[in-house]
Amino acid sequence: MRVAYWIPIAMLALVLAVVGFRYGLIRQGITETDVITLYAQKYLRDHADSGALGAAQISDCAARPAERGHLWTWLVVTCRPEGHTDAGSFRYRINWLGGLIEYIAPGEGAPRAPQT
Structure with missing residues (x-):
């Protein structure tokens, strides 16, 4: 049939x-505030693990929307200790469900794969 x-x-x-x-x-x-807070806390752990100079604080982080070319990216959270340049910043690209797409540590040019 x-x-x-x-x-x-x-x-x-x-x-x-x-x-x-x-x-x-x-x-x-999921709200933007929840995602920014989550990755600011991850930044505190990553900063401590990396041994980077400066004292890390949650207020070191700021988020912006993704550029037009990144279809799956919702937010880019950038965390930089006070007094550091862009080379000393931690960058997290976040997807629409709050998941980590890319993580760039200070001094790295290419993004690292997220650790699960």
């Missing part, structure tokens, strides 16, 4: 609807 041909398409549409609903619920509860 011809109805049997539509069953795989209907199942795929159902799976995609459930996944989209799930990600919608996750995204609904």
Whole structure:
């Protein structure tokens, strides 16, 4: 019967609807403030682990929206101890669900893969 041909398409549409609903619920509860605070706390840990000079504070971090060329990036959180230049900054690229896309440590030109 011809109805049997539509069953795989209907199942795929159902799976995609459930996944989209799930990600919608996750995204609904995330605010920019939550993401910035989370990565500012990660910056404190990364700064301590790197042995970088200066005292790290949560107020060292600032966020900006991603450039137009980065489709999957929502925010870029940049943390820099007071008195340091851009070469001494920690940079985190964040996706729309609050996940880490890229992490750039001070003095690194190329981004490192996120550690899970």
